[in-house]
Amino acid sequence: MPDRRLIILAAIALAAVIAFMTVDLRGNVAFVLHLRGLKLLALLQVAVAIAMSTVLFQTVTANRILTPSIMGLDALYLFGQTALVFTLGSLGYASLDGGLKFAAEVLLMIALAMGLLWPLLRTRMDMNLMLLMGVTLGLLFRSLSALLSRLLDPNAFSVVQMASFANFNTLRADLTILGTIATLGAALLCWRARHTLDIVGLGRETAIGLGIHWTRTATGMLLLVAILVAVSTALVGPVAFFGLLVAALAERLMQTQRHALLLPAAALVAIIVLVGGQTLLQHGLGGASTLGVVIEFAGGLVFLALLILRSRT
Amino acid sequence: MIRIENVSLSHRDMPILHDITLSLEKGGITALVGPNGAGKSSLLSLIARLQPLQTGRILVDGLPVGSTPSRLLAQRLAILRQDGAVASRLTVRELIGFGRFPHHQGRAGAADIALVEAALEQFELQALAERFIDTLSGGQRQRALVAMTFCQGTDYMLLDEPLNNLDMFHARQLMRSLRSIVDERQRTAIVVLHDINQAAAHADRIVALRDGKVIADGTPNEVLTEDNLELVFGYRMQIMQIAGRPLVLQHL
Amino acid sequence: MVKLAACAAFVMLVILSIFIGAGEFSPWQAIHDPAALQLFFASRLPRTIAAALTGAALSIAGLIMQALVRNRFVEPSTAGTAQSAALGILIMTLVFPAASLAMKTLFASILALLGTSIFMMTAHRLPPAQPYLVPLFGLVYGGVIGAVVTFIGWQTELLQFIDIWTNGEFSGVVRGRYELLWGTALMAAIAWWIADRLTVLSLGRDVSIGLGLSYQRTLQLGLVIVSVISALTVVIVGIIPFVGLVVPNLVSRMLGDNLRGTIPWVGLSGATLVLGCDVLGRLLRYPYEIPVATVMGVVGAILFLRLMFTRATHA
Ligand SMILES: Nc1ncnc2c1ncn2[C@@H]1O[C@H](COP(=O)(O)OP(=O)(O)O)[C@@H](O)[C@H]1O
Ligand SMILES: [Mg+2]
Numbered sequence: 076m077p078d079r080r081l082i083i084l085a086a087i088a089l090a091a092v093i094a095f096m097t098v099d100l101r102g103n104v105a106f107v108l109h110l111r112g113l114k115l116l117a118l119l120q121v122a123v124a125i126a127m128s129t130v131l132f133q134t135v136t137a138n139r140i141l142t143p144s145i146m147g148l149d150a151l152y153l154f155g156q157t158a159l160v161f162t163l164g165s166l167g168y169a170s171l172d173g174g175l176k177f178a179a180e181v182l183l184m185i186a187l188a189m190g191l192l193w194p195l196l197r198t199r200m201d202m203n204l205m206l207l208m209g210v211t212l213g214l215l216f217r218s219l220s221a222l223l224s225r226l227l228d229p230n231a232f233s234v235v236q237m238a239s240f241a242n243f244n245t246l247r248a249d250l251t252i253l254g255t256i257a258t259l260g261a262a263l264l265c266w267r268a269r270h271t272l273d274i275v276g277l278g279r280e281t282a283i284g285l286g287i288h289w290t291r292t293a294t295g296m297l298l299l300v301a302i303l304v305a306v307s308t309a310l311v312g313p314v315a316f317f318g319l320l321v322a323a324l325a326e327r328l329m330q331t332q333r334h335a336l337l338l339p340a341a342a343l344v345a346i347i348v349l350v351g352g353q354t355l356l357q358h359g360l361g362g363a364s365t366l367g368v369v370i371e372f373a374g375g376l377v378f379l380a381l382l383i384l385r386s387r388t
Numbered sequence: 389m390i391r392i393e394n395v396s397l398s399h400r401d402m403p404i405l406h407d408i409t410l411s412l413e414k415g416g417i418t419a420l421v422g423p424n425g426a427g428k429s430s431l432l433s434l435i436a437r438l439q440p441l442q443t444g445r446i447l448v449d450g451l452p453v454g455s456t457p458s459r460l461l462a463q464r465l466a467i468l469r470q471d472g473a474v475a476s477r478l479t480v481r482e483l484i485g486f487g488r489f490p491h492h493q494g495r496a497g498a499a500d501i502a503l504v505e506a507a508l509e510q511f512e513l514q515a516l517a518e519r520f521i522d523t524l525s526g527g528q529r530q531r532a533l534v535a536m537t538f539c540q541g542t543d544y545m546l547l548d549e550p551l552n553n554l555d556m557f558h559a560r561q562l563m564r565s566l567r568s569i570v571d572e573r574q575r576t577a578i579v580v581l582h583d584i585n586q587a588a589a590h591a592d593r594i595v596a597l598r599d600g601k602v603i604a605d606g607t608p609n610e611v612l613t614e615d616n617l618e619l620v621f622g623y624r625m626q627i628m629q630i631a632g633r634p635l636v637l638q639h640l
Numbered sequence: 641m642v643k644l645a646a647c648a649a650f651v652m653l654v655i656l657s658i659f660i661g662a663g664e665f666s667p668w669q670a671i672h673d674p675a676a677l678q679l680f681f682a683s684r685l686p687r688t689i690a691a692a693l694t695g696a697a698l699s700i701a702g703l704i705m706q707a708l709v710r711n712r713f714v715e716p717s718t719a720g721t722a723q724s725a726a727l728g729i730l731i732m733t734l735v736f737p738a739a740s741l742a743m744k745t746l747f748a749s750i751l752a753l754l755g756t757s758i759f760m761m762t763a764h765r766l767p768p769a770q771p772y773l774v775p776l777f778g779l780v781y782g783g784v785i786g787a788v789v790t791f792i793g794w795q796t797e798l799l800q801f802i803d804i805w806t807n808g809e810f811s812g813v814v815r816g817r818y819e820l821l822w823g824t825a826l827m828a829a830i831a832w833w834i835a836d837r838l839t840v841l842s843l844g845r846d847v848s849i850g851l852g853l854s855y856q857r858t859l860q861l862g863l864v865i866v867s868v869i870s871a872l873t874v875v876i877v878g879i880i881p882f883v884g885l886v887v888p889n890l891v892s893r894m895l896g897d898n899l900r901g902t903i904p905w906v907g908l909s910g911a912t913l914v915l916g917c918d919v920l921g922r923l924l925r926y927p928y929e930i931p932v933a934t935v936m937g938v939v940g941a942i943l944f945l946r947l948m949f950t951r952a953t954h955a
Contacts, residue, residue, distance in 0.1 A: 203772030207713070208948055210779050211941055214881065218937025225930045315783070368791045375784035382777055386767050438846050462852025469846050475710060476842045476897040486840055490852040494836030494900070520896055540851070 078336055080328055084343040091351035092119075098358050116251055118353065120258045121307045122345035126325075127265055128303035129318030130334070130341050134276040135296045138202065139326065140381050142318040145206060147213030148188060148304045149313040154216040155183040156309075157223040174253050181257075181305045188301040189294075254306045261299050262342075269334040272296075276332055314367065316374020321345040323377055389414055390435060390544060390578075395444035397430055397600075404430050405600040408444075412578060414543065417570055419587035420580045422597035423621055428580045429470050431597070432546045435578075436467035448544065462490035466540035470548040470580070472533045474521050480532045481517040484508065487539035507539040510565055526553035534562060538569065547579045551586065559583075563590045588612055588634045596620045608634055642894060646908055650692075653915040657688040660922055682815045690813040690821055691918045691932070692911040694873050695883060697824030699910025700831055700903060701869040702884020703891075707842035707899065708862045709763050712892070713775035713948075715884030716756075716870040719763075720778065722879045723785035724755025725871040726805045730789055734796060741820060741875065748871035749864075755785060756863055808878030809931035810918050823872050827865045828907060835899040838862060842897060880933050882940025883910055889947050913939075 095118075096111050129142045143149065159179060163171075171179070191212070265272070275282050275292060283289050307314065325341035326332075352366050390412040397405040405427045412418055420428045433439050435446055437453050446453040448465055466487070474483065484507050488500040508514050511531050521529055530553045537545060547566075551559045563586055570577055581587045587594050587608065594611040596604040598620050604611045612634040618624050626637040658680065702715035709719075716722050728751030732744040739747075759781055763774045786806070793802040804812075831838070837858045840848050848855045873880070887910040888902075895902045914932065917939055921930040 203770055203776055204948060207772045207776045207779070208945060210776065211945055211948070214937060215941035215945070218934055218941060221934045222924075222930060222938055225928075225934060226925050316780075365791055365794045368787050368794065372784055372787040372791065375780050375787060378780050379777060379784070382773065382780075383762075383766070386770060386773055433846070436850060438849055457852075458849060458854060459852035462850065467846075467850045469850075472847075474843055474847075476707075476839065477892055478839070478896055478898055482896070482898045486836075486843070486851065489836065489840055494834075 078329075081336065081339055081343070084328070084340060084347070088343045088346045088350070091347050091354065095350045095354045098354060113251060115350065116255065117310055118349050119346060120251075120254045121310050122321075122349045123262060123342045124254075124258050124303040124307040125314060125318045126321050126341035126345040127262060127338060128300045128307070129322045130325075130338055131265065131272070131296050131303075132300050133322060134272050134334070135293050135300075137276060137278040139322070140202075140319070140378070140385065141206065141209075142316075142322070143300055143304045144213070144313060144315050144318055145378075146192075146209035147211075147216055148191075148301070149308040149315075150213040150216035150220070151187050151191065152180070152184045152305050152308040153313065154220045154223075155187055156180050157220040157227075159183060161223045161227060177253055177305075177309060180309065181302060184305045185298060185301045188304075189297065192297050254310060257302055257306050261303055264299060265334075265338055269338065272334040273332065276334075312367070315371045316378050317345075317348075317370045319381075320370065320374040320377050321348065323381060389447075389449065390576075391445075391447040392431075392435070393445045393447075395431075395434060395441065395446060397427075397434065397442050403600055405434075408600070408602060410595065410602065410605070412576065414576050415570065415574055416592035417566060417577045417579060417590060418593045418595060419591035420578060420595050420597065421582075421584060421587055421620070422603075426597040427600040428597055429548050430600075432467060432548050432578070432580065433469075436465060436546055437461065438467070438469075459490055462540070462542075464542050465544040465546065466537045466542040467546040468533055468537040468548055468550055470552070472530070474529070474533070477520045477522055479518050479520055480513055480524070480535075481508065483521055483532055484513075484536045484539050487536040488541075490540065503539055503541060507535045510538070511535040512561075527555060527558060530554055531558060531562070538565075543575055545575065545577045547577060549580050549582060551581065551583065559586065566590070584612070584617075584636045584638055588636060612636060643905065646905065646912060650908055650912045650915070653912055653919060654688055654692070656919050657691065657915055658684045660919060683813075686815050686818050687810050687813045687918075688915070690818045690877065691810050691915045693821045693824050694808075694810075694877050694880065695887075695910040695912070695914025696907035697821075697828055697869045697910075698873060698880060698883040698914070699887035699906045700828045701866045703888040703899065703903065703906050704831055704838060704862050705866050705884065706888055707838045707897075708859060708866075709760065709774060710768075710842060710844065711763070711771060711774045712889055713772065713885065714763075714778050715882075716752075716866055717879050717881045718775055718778045718782055718885065719759045720755040720782040720785050721752050721759075721866060721870045722874050723782045723789060723806075725749070725752040725867070725874040726802065726879065727751055727755075727785060727789050727792075728871065729805055729875055730792055730798065730802065733798065733801065734792075745820060745823075745871050745875045748875055749868045752867035752871045752874075753863060756867055760859075760863065804878055805874055806879050807931055808873070808880035808933035808936075809921075809929070810877060811929050811931075813877070818876055820872060821876050824869050827869050827872075828903070831862075831865050832900075832903045834858070834861065835903055839897065839899045842899075878931075878933060880914065880936050882936055882944055883914060886940055886943040886947060887913060890943075 092115065095115055096108065100107060132143045132146075133139050133141055271287065271292065274285050274287055275296070277285075279289055282292075321341050321344050324344045325337055328344070329336045329340045331337060348370070352369065356366050356369070392408055392410040392412075395405060395408045396403070408431065420431070422428055434441060435448070435453065437458065441454055448456075448461065451461065451464070453461065478486075481504060485496060485500070485504050487507070488496060488503060492500050508517055511534065513532060513535060516524065516528060516532070521532065524532065530550070534547070534550050537547065550562060554562060566577055566579070567590055569575055579591070581591075591608060593606065594604070594608055595602060596611055596616065603620050604616045612627060614624055614627060617627075617636065626640065628635045628637065698716070705714050705716060705719065705721075706712050725748040728748035729744050731751070732739055732747045736743070759778055762777065766773050766777065789802060789806070790799070793799045837853060840851055840853050841855070841858050841862065845855055848858070888906050891902055891906045891909055895905060914936070917935040918932045921932050921935045924930050924935075
């Protein structure tokens, strides 16, 4: 018997999906439905990827305020992407097959992320300092990407600004299949490891004490995080506080640290916010391109609230 | 003279000071003693306008604290806080120099510079004069902060636990400096002391506080009785007389 | 010795900045060729002055902010000041498009003051035992205001302008378009004038009051200086990150925190850093230009990370 709150969440998510597909349906219905279906698939992937990567990351760092994007991982992905273009030259890069390109980007991302995250897991640093460094690293990678793209194409207009917010409108269709496979695979792995994750979330020492092979487990989880971040960032760009928003909401709703509930709840909340928000903005408030900014705004406020609340205790 | 009239203080319904009325005459050293949380720091910070008065009145030489311009008050009254953490990277000489701020507002004259040098000498800080505060030991920093307070050159000095972090030598030294400054320049010191024997040896008057109330007030010989001390600190201790001053065997 | 090197670096960069750029001219030409002279007075000199002024003013603004908040890791662009200023210009541009640059700056200053005051009020409530909480809060707070700016920009199709305000660069600086920046020099002078008061302020509220400083008034004056500097630089140049963060920290390490003595050196070092990044931006992809904010984003972030790292390992 699944949790009642999960069923309600699922129902709302389904409603959002149906609304997304059917509201304002005009003209060539078959064509529009096909287009919307593709886009929906991408949005679902992004939602699930971000929700899971955030929860996983929070579990492995045993901290409910850290997220991959706050630690600059999505900026890192963008940097890797630009660096790849830079070294291969834009011509050589364009001639690559989409899947191959993505695979190369993901590999680079994994290498960079591991280099960055391992020392972080090893050293016991002041949490605020770690967060501050993560945010600064994110800024650094953003600036580096901007610098590289300026070097590549000096006339390009404001690569920085555009790249600093997620854009849920222009999705890369070539990645849909690959992304779906990666996301589903990761989801499956997470689900099977849900009980292990509960223990990992208790912190490194406790987990080792309870017989978890820490190094192997943590490495595996960070790998998954890197892949998931790569998927979502490749599809929509950096999302800053979306993951945090989703994970915090899910935790509030479920009142539990059990991953069997937390993971699906986070994914469902992400779907509701993303698909529902997209539908609302597209048909209600005009300008669906601003969803990324709205999420950044709301997520940023949640982050500030969490920071202040946490510092009070 | 500092007059404290019917001063009470509470924090969110938690009473801290209870209707305190005290007169502190000009000249001499007054020691404020009492257990942790008795309200000593709160009383000092009220006198020094660091927090607003809730009820009652405090007059410094007839000037009501709270409505007197802050700068005028700073020329008559200096305070050393209990937690004098200084995060800025200032040299010892610069820090002490800021004690003269109320008099010159940043434009130090020759007289100010001379006073800073005198303070450096009095507290044996010449060798440390160019060191940054954040490179000093706790005791050295405490001495620099005390020197800064002395350098302010005010008639009244409020010192909240100035002996914190000081070794025996420097604690004794500080109390003797205080004595000589008070005696030679007719200045007034109100000092929170945790070592009751420092109070017994150096103070002219002792005010004992507990739970925000004045329990005893008078000369060391009047205040340091077995009954009073039990009332204030909660246990009995023996008292001896050495050279006409009481010595409390507080540790036995 | 370090001071001498800083002066030499500054002078050298001024010379470089004057002679580097699309449209070459040599020192020899500058004296004889009227066209080169024209280029010198209309573009190169203004640009060099603007970069130096901006760098100096932003560094001093950072220094003041650090004294006000009593935290070494804050500066106008990481405390919502610059973003609030950008919001101010945006609102002015939307509501009163005909307003003069000075009016826009004034309004931007007011919003910057408002945004910074909110930040300060919150920062003073955060537990002082956690020094990294304040800058973290400020960074995200600035990001949230930035999101509002972008949202409005998107809705009103002003994104292109927003890029100009948020991504600082000097290529648009020519004679007649930068003179307001001298206002920052005025602010820096005021800061130097009240330097002692600001130093006392940095010792904390209790010490300030004990020394008879009018604490609130000095705090407000400092905030006004910071806000006006931010607004002026955002309006004319755009946001340049990290300058106000790294320069005061580096200078403080060597010369301490007595603002009377350090303000000139903070200003000089800031001017040198920004000039250097601007020259670098012009050289990296010559004859194209890379905005100074992008170069500084890289250089400044690396310097800042280093600062945090060394402090963390020291403590
Ligand atoms: N800012 C404050 N908020 C709440 N309670 C306070 C505050 N400052 C002091 N107190 C309380 O007031 C009482 C007296 O404190 P204090 O004057 O510092 O005592 P003392 O200096 O004698 O040890 C203590 O019980 C303390 O907990
Ligand atoms: Mg006390």
